Amino acid sequence: MEKYIQAPLDEETIKDLRAGDFVYITGTIYTARDAAHKRMSEALVAGGALPIELRNNIIYYMGPSPAREGRAIGSAGPTTSGRMDRYTPALLDIGLKGMIGKGKRSGEVKEAMVRNGCVYFAAIGGAGALLSKAIKKSEVIAYEDLGTEAVRRLEVKDFPVIVVMDADGNDLYERAAE
Amino acid sequence: MRTIRTTEITEQIKEMCIEANYFLAPDMKQAIEDAASAEETKIGRHILGKLCENMKIAGDDGIPVCQDTGMAVIFMDIGQDVHFEGGDLESAINEGVRRGYREGYLRKSVVGDPLIRENTKDNTPAVIHYQIVPGDRVKITVAPKGFGSENMSRVFMLKPADGMEGVKQAVLAAVKEAGPNACPPMVVGVGIGGTFEKCAILAKKALTRPVQEFSELPYIREMEQELLEKINQTGIGPGGLGGNATALAVHIDTYPTHIAGLPVAVNICCHVNRHAMRVV
Numbered sequence: 001m002e003k004y005i006q007a008p009l010d011e012e013t014i015k016d017l018r019a020g021d022f023v024y025i026t027g028t029i030y031t032a033r034d035a036a037h038k039r040m041s042e043a044l045v046a047g048g049a050l051p052i053e054l055r056n057n058i059i060y061y062m063g064p065s066p067a068r069e070g071r072a073i074g075s076a077g078p079t080t081s082g083r084m085d086r087y088t089p090a091l092l093d094i095g096l097k098g099m100i101g102k103g104k105r106s107g108e109v110k111e112a113m114v115r116n117g118c119v120y121f122a123a124i125g126g127a128g129a130l131l132s133k134a135i136k137k138s139e140v141i142a143y144e145d146l147g148t149e150a151v152r153r154l155e156v157k158d159f160p161v162i163v164v165m166d167a168d169g170n171d172l173y174e175r176a177a178e
Numbered sequence: 179m180r181t182i183r184t185t186e187i188t189e190q191i192k193e194m195c196i197e198a199n200y201f202l203a204p205d206m207k208q209a210i211e212d213a214a215s216a217e218e219t220k221i222g223r224h225i226l227g228k229l230c231e232n233m234k235i236a237g238d239d240g241i242p243v244c245q246d247t248g249m250a251v252i253f254m255d256i257g258q259d260v261h262f263e264g265g266d267l268e269s270a271i272n273e274g275v276r277r278g279y280r281e282g283y284l285r286k287s288v289v290g291d292p293l294i295r296e297n298t299k300d301n302t303p304a305v306i307h308y309q310i311v312p313g314d315r316v317k318i319t320v321a322p323k324g325f326g327s328e329n330m331s332r333v334f335m336l337k338p339a340d341g342m343e344g345v346k347q348a349v350l351a352a353v354k355e356a357g358p359n360a361c362p363p364m365v366v367g368v369g370i371g372g373t374f375e376k377c378a379i380l381a382k383k384a385l386t387r388p389v390q391e392f393s394e395l396p397y398i399r400e401m402e403q404e405l406l407e408k409i410n411q412t413g414i415g416p417g418g419l420g421g422n423a424t425a426l427a428v429h430i431d432t433y434p435t436h437i438a439g440l441p442v443a444v445n446i447c448c449h450v451n452r453h454a455m456r457v458v
Contacts, residue, residue, distance in 0.1 A: 035295065065245045065285040074283055075236075075245035080326045080359050102326070103359035103418070124225055124417055125326060125361035126450045128245035130232035147297045148245075148285050160228075162221075162419065173358050176413060176420030 004158070008056040009097045009119070017119050017163050019170035024158040025121075029058040029100070033079055035149040036142070037087040044090060051142030051151055055095035058121075062100075063148035064138070065128070073138040073154075075128030078102040081120070085109050092116045100161055104173055114169045121161035122172075134159040180314035181261045182458060184270035187316070191274025194320040194454040195250060196282035199242045202233055205388040206365075206426075206451050213363055213416075213423040222421025226363075229416070229449060240283075244450040247284040248322030250275045250304035253383065257313035268306065276300040287325075307379060316458045319386050327364060327448040330356035333378055336440040342397075345370060345442050346405060352444040353409050353425065358418020361448035365389060366409065366428045369443040371435035381445035384429035386453040393430055402428045426451075 001020075005013050007027035017023065030052050032040065040050050061081050065074030081101030088099070089112035097118050102125040105113075113120065123131055137155035144150050164172045202210075210233070214226035236243040252271060264270075279286060279301040288302065289295040311317075332355075334348040349368055356364065369380025392399040405428045415421025426449065435441060 063245065063285065063287075065242045065247055066283045068240065068283055074285070075242040075247075077245050079246065080329065082359060102361065104357060122358070122417065122419070124228050124232075125358075126244045126324075126448050127228055127232040129236040129239065129241040129243055130228060132241055133235065147299060148287065149297070162417075164419075172420075173418055176358075176415060176418060 007058050007098070007156070009058065010056065011117065014097060014117055014119050014167050017166050019163050019166045019172040019175070021163040023121060023161050023163060025058070025161060026157050026159070027155075029060050029154050029156055029159070031060045031062045031152040031154060033061050033063050033149050034083055035146045036151050037084050039143055041087045041090065054091055056097050058098035058100060059091075059096060060100040060154065064132075065148070067138070073132050073135045076132040076135055077128030078123040078125055081105060088112065092118050105165065110165065110169055110171070113165060114167065117167045119163060119167055120165040122164045123161050131159070179259055179261050181263050182316060184262050184264045184267055186458060187267065187318070188270045188274040188277070190318060190456055190458060191252065191271055191320060192278040192281065194318065194456060195275055195278030195284065195322065198320050198322055198452040198454040199247045199282060199284055200240065201237055202243060202450065203388070203453055205390070206449070207233060209389040209426040210363070210449055213426060217416065217421055217423050219415060219421040221419050222416045222423060225416035225419065226423060242284060244324060245285055246287060246324035246326065247279070248324045248452065249288055250301065251321045251323050251382065252304050252306045253319040253321070253386070254306060254308045255311045255317040256308060257315045258310050259314035260316055271306055272302045272304055275302050275304045317455065318458065319453060319455045321386050321453045324448055324450060327356070327360040327446045330360045331381070331445045332443070333374065334442045335374065336442055338438070338440050340440055342401065344440070346401065348442050349405055349428070349444050350408060352446065354412060354414070356446050357414050360446045361450070362414055362418055363416055363423040363426045363449050365426055365447045365451040366405070367445040367447065368428065368430040369445070370430060370432045370441070372433040372441060373435070374441060376433055377441040377443040378445070380431040380433055381443035384431045385445055385447050385451060386455070387429045389427040389451070395432070398430050398432060402430050
C-alpha cells in the first residue's frame with residue numbers, strides 16, 4: 001500500500017501503518033546517529049534535558065555530506081540502525097514514535113516498539129542523492145561540534161520510506177529472509 | 179629512474195576521491211542496471227530502479243552517490259624505478275584526500291582515535307597499502323569504503339580440513355549475517371590464504387576488480403560462480419527487503435599459506451562499490 005503521512009506522528013497514523021507499506025513523509029523530522037545518541041543517553045542518565053522534544057517525533061539515522069551553496073543538504077541516505085539499538089528503548093519509552101534507518105534491530109528495540117506503539121521505517125540505503133531531493137530544509141540544532149553527526153531538524157516533503165516493522169511487531173526483513 | 183613530484187600525487191588523489199564518490203565505475207553501473215532488468219520481485223525492481231535513478235542524480239546534480247563517502251582506502255603500486263621528489267609521499271597522499279574531501283563536498287567520516295572519537299574534520303588519514311612493483315610507473319587505486327558494509331565483514335581462521343566447503347560456508351554465513359545492514363545488492367570480496375592480515379588485504383583488493391571479471395584459476399572461478407548463485411538464492415534481495423539480487427559479484431583472490439592454516443577474509447561492499455584507478 002502507498003500512504004502519505006505527516007510528521008510528527010499521531011496514534012491513528014501509526015496504527016494504520018503495516019510492514020511492507022510504501023510511505024511518503026511530509027513535515028518535520030530530526031537526525032541523530034551514533035555520537036548524538038551517546039550524548040542524549042548520557043543526558044538522560046544525568047537527569048538533564050534532551051536537545052529535541054521526542055514526543056511523537058521521528059528520528060532519521062543519517063549524517064549528510066556537506067551541502068553545496070544554495071542547496072538544503074548534501075547526500076542524505078540512511079545509516080545502519082542497529083548501532084543505535086543500545087540507546088533506543090530508553091528513547092521510545094519517553095515518546096519517540098518513529099525511526100528511519102536501514103538494517104536489523106535488536107529484540108529489545110522490537111519489544112520497546114510494541115510496548116510503546118512505534119514504527120521503524122527503512123529508507124533505501126545508498127540512495128543518498130535521490131533522498132536529498134525530498135529534504136527541503138536542514139538546520140543544525142544541537143551538538144554542532146559533532147560535524148556530520150550533529151542533530152539536525154529537517155523539513156521533508158514526500159520523503160520515501162518503507163515500513164519494516166510496524167507497531168504490532170511485524171518485520172519485513174524476517175519475511176524477506178524466509 | 180623516473181622522478182615524480184609528490185604534488186602530482188596529491189593532485190591525482192584529490193581528483194580521484196571526488197570522481198569515485200560522484201560516478202560509479204562503468205562496470206558497477208552496468209551491473210546494477212543488469213540486476214534491475216533481471217530482478218523477479220516487485221519490491222526488488224522498485225529498489226533497483228531507485229538506485230539507477232540515484233546514480234543519475236549524483237552525476238547530473240553533483241551530489242555524492244551515498245552520503246557515506248567512506249574512509250579513503252588507497253593502493254599505491256609503486257614501480258621500483260620511481261623516485262619521489264618534493265616532500266614525503268604519505269603526507270602528499272593525505273593532502274590529496276584532505277583537498278578532495280573539502281573541495282568535493284564529501285563527508286568527513288574519520289575520527290582521530292578509535293576510542294576518544296573526535297572527528298578529524300578533513301577525512302584524514304587514509305588507509306594506504308604500498309606495494310613495490312617492477313617498472314617506473316605508479317598505479318594508484320582510490321577506493322573510498324563505507325562502513326555499513328565494512329562493519330559486516332569477517333575474518334575466519336579455518337582449519338586445512340575445512341577445505342573448499344568450509345570456505346563456501348564461511349562466505350555464505352557472512353553474507354547472511356550482513357543481510358539488510360550491508361545495503362545489498364553487495365559485492366563480496368574474498369581473500370583465501372596468506373596470514374591473518376594478508377587475507378584481509380586480498381579481500382579488500384578483490385573489491386576493486388571490475389565486476390564480473392572472474393578469477394583466472396578455473397576452480398576459483400567455479401567457486402565465484404557457485405557462491406554468487408547461492409547468495410542470490412538467500413532471498414535477502416535489494417535493500418534486504420526480498421528478491422533475487424543480493425549480490426552483484428563475488429571476487430576471490432588467493433595466496434600461498436602455512437601448512438597449519440586456511441585463513442579466509444570476507445570483505446563486504448554495498449552497491450556503492452567505489453574505485454578509481456590511474457597510472458602516473
